[in-house]
Amino acid sequence: MVKICCIGAGYVGGPTMAVIALKCPSIEVAVVDISVSRITAWNSDQLPIYEPGLDDVVKQCRGKNLFFSTDVEKHVFEADIVFVSVNTPTKTQGLGAGKAADLTYWESAARMIADVSKSDKIVVEKSTVPVKTAEAIEKILTHNSKGIKFQILSNPEFLAEGTAIKDLFNPDRVLIGGRETPEGFKAVQALKSIYAHWVPEERILTTNLWSAELSKLAANAFLAQRISSVNAMSALCEATGANVQQVAYSVGTDSRIGPKFLNASVGFGGSCFQKDILNLVYICECNGLPEVAEYWKQVIKINDYQKSRFVNRVVASMFNTVSNKKIAILGFAFKKDTGDTRETPAIDVCQGLLGDKANLSIFDPQVTEDQIQRDLSMNKFDWDHPIHLQPTSPTTVKKVSVVWDAYEATKDAHGICILTEWDEFKNLDYQRIYENMQKPAFVFDGRNIVDADKLREIGFIVYSIGKPL
Ligand code: NAD
Ligand code: UGA
Numbered sequence: 447m448v449k450i451c452c453i454g455a456g457y458v459g460g461p462t463m464a465v466i467a468l469k470c471p472s473i474e475v476a477v478v479d480i481s482v483s484r485i486t487a488w489n490s491d492q493l494p495i496y497e498p499g500l501d502d503v504v505k506q507c508r509g510k511n512l513f514f515s516t517d518v519e520k521h522v523f524e525a526d527i528v529f530v531s532v533n534t535p536t537k538t539q540g541l542g543a544g545k546a547a548d549l550t551y552w553e554s555a556a557r558m559i560a561d562v563s564k565s566d567k568i569v570v571e572k573s574t575v576p577v578k579t580a581e582a583i584e585k586i587l588t589h590n591s592k593g594i595k596f597q598i599l600s601n602p603e604f605l606a607e608g609t610a611i612k613d614l615f616n617p618d619r620v621l622i623g624g625r626e627t628p629e630g631f632k633a634v635q636a637l638k639s640i641y642a643h644w645v646p647e648e649r650i651l652t653t654n655l656w657s658a659e660l661s662k663l664a665a666n667a668f669l670a671q672r673i674s675s676v677n678a679m680s681a682l683c684e685a686t687g688a689n690v691q692q693v694a695y696s697v698g699t700d701s702r703i704g705p706k707f708l709n710a711s712v713g714f715g716g717s718c719f720q721k722d723i724l725n726l727v728y729i730c731e732c733n734g735l736p737e738v739a740e741y742w743k744q745v746i747k748i749n750d751y752q753k754s755r756f757v758n759r760v761v762a763s764m765f766n767t768v769s770n771k772k773i774a775i776l777g778f779a780f781k782k783d784t785g786d787t788r789e790t791p792a793i794d795v796c797q798g799l800l801g802d803k804a805n806l807s808i809f810d811p812q813v814t815e816d817q818i819q820r821d822l823s824m825n826k827f828d829w830d831h832p833i834h835l836q837p838t839s840p841t842t843v844k845k846v847s848v849v850w851d852a853y854e855a856t857k858d859a860h861g862i863c864i865l866t867e868w869d870e871f872k873n874l875d876y877q878r879i880y881e882n883m884q885k886p887a888f889v890f891d892g893r894n895i896v897d898a899d900k901l902r903e904i905g906f907i908v909y910s911i912g913k914p915l
Contacts (some may be wrong), residue, residue: 449525450525451522451527452475452529452530453529453532454572456484457607461497461614462572462603464512465611468503473511476524476525477513478515480518495784497607497783522563523562523563526567527637528559528567529570529572531603534721536724542728545725549579552575552579556569560590568597569597570601570637571583571599571602574722576728577663578659580655583598584596598655599634599637599655599658600621600622600624601621602659604621607780607781608783620651621662622634622641622658666719670745673713674714674745674752677710678748683912688914690710690911709893711752712791712795713756715790716780717786717789727746730742753795754798756892759890760888760909763890767802769803773859773860773863776866777868777871778808779812785813787817790865792865806847807859808855852879853875858882864890864896865892876900887906888906888907889901889906890909894911898910
């Protein structure tokens with residue numbers, strides 16, 4: 447029986463390994479993590495992440511050929527293939543701070559693999575890493591390997607949160623990069639044969655190591671670039687009376703462009719787009735390519751601009767002050783169908799409004815009060831570095847309340863900001879909400895999900911992204 451061990455039981459490691467276990471009953475999969483609370487949750491009825499369809503997959507294989515454990519060394523020792531899916535956040539200190547990827551977690555995982563291994567292994571980069579990371583990992587592994595042979599593969603993950611299970615069941619492609627040597631090709635084939643249990647052969651792409659590593663950064667940069675492009679257009683639409691949804695539709699019907707990923711928004715969030723582009727920018731700078739670095743940096747700059755533009759619009763339209771006004775925040779997660787708040791635009795918007803002394807009442811169906819308070823009191827980039835976590839600041843707590851109902855959040859509010867596109871926000875009883883709000887009652891739809899004309903008929907003043915007033 448082939449044994450797989452995955453280091454890192456997070457948003458990628460957990461779902462990815464659960465699907466491998468489900469699709470490959472003859473393979474034993476152990477997912478390990480240093481976080482005791484995460485592993486306890488994986489072994490309970492309350493999984494540590496909210497992801498549609500995940501419970502079902504885990505229930506089918508947990509205890510059969512899928513195991514979650516904190517005994518990292520034992521499972522690495524026993525494995526034939528070790529996936530590494532640890533976090534690779536942006537560095538907060540030292541060389542490259544604010545841009546470069548922090549490979550501390552990756553390096554410690556690699557050193558541990560080298561220390562405990564007593565048999566040959568395939569080591570798979572599942573985390574998103576800077577191009578050429580495999581070279582560094584190889585050095586660490588071979589330096590300490592006592593004659594043991596390691597093959598490094600790059601197998602970046604392309605799932606999106608909220609649709610992880612769907613994406614894993616039916617991926618556009620699986621990418622595997624390896625060394626172009628006989629041993630490298632053999633390792634690529636071994637990993638390919640696992641995915642071939644359910645992914646059609648033509649969708650399993652194989653490349654050299656550096657192409658696979660770079661393709662992941664490139665894919666995220668291209669995706670984020672589309673959002674910044676449409677968001678940049680949304681500003682021009684607001685200035686001219688064009689409607690960004692009509693523009694995006696017209697542009698997207700060109701089959702060379704395509705219709706997906708052109709929704710204007712309050713800005714993109716999530717744990718990866720910003721960090722991966724900053725990482726790409728840093729790599730370009732290190733390779734003496736400042737023009738290329740500058741090009742990609744613009745994607746982040748437009749995203750920051752979009753978030754601050756949103757805040758400015760709220761404040762400007764509410765008579766230039768939100769001081770002591772109650773503002774309801776509907777949605778805090780970075781997108782619907784996830785409880786993940788990493789780099790959510792809601793943090794910047796809330797902090798911007800708090801900067802103007804607003805009182806916030808926040809509701810998100812999947813995010814806890816603790817998480818929201820922590821997010822609002824944390825420094826930039828600290829969220830993925832557990833050691834930097836600070837206690838919640840009392841000044842933030844006073845101005846922020848977290849409630850468990852959209853009607854409670856909006857009661858007596860002067861304005862509503864919709865920051866996540868949860869389906870339930872489309873069908874709220876807006877007549878009831880209007881009656882319980884201060885007048886004039888404002889709606890700022892950061893996701894363009896409500897029917898603005900209907901809300902205007904009720905009496906709301908509605909601001910959408912990139913649409914005429
Ligand atoms: P995560 O923070 O949810 O999970 C990482 C886990 O690794 C944590 O539970 C942490 O405790 C554990 N860990 C760190 N160092 C460890 C060590 N030495 N030994 C054992 N466990 C260790 O992160 P994630 O969202 O799953 O992302 C993981 C990687 O995948 C990142 O590089 C990310 O860029 C990439 N990625 C993420 C997504 C996504 O949707 N979240 C999608 C594609 C790729
Ligand atoms: C993204 C990519 O889509 C995945 O392919 C990739 O694997 C992953 O990053 C990663 O490397 O972590 P994810 O961040 O989970 O996935 O979610 P997306 O659906 O890409 O959304 C990212 C952000 O962009 C969200 O805040 C979303 O609301 C926003 N978005 C998305 C828009 O504002 N407009 C759009 O048209 C699409």
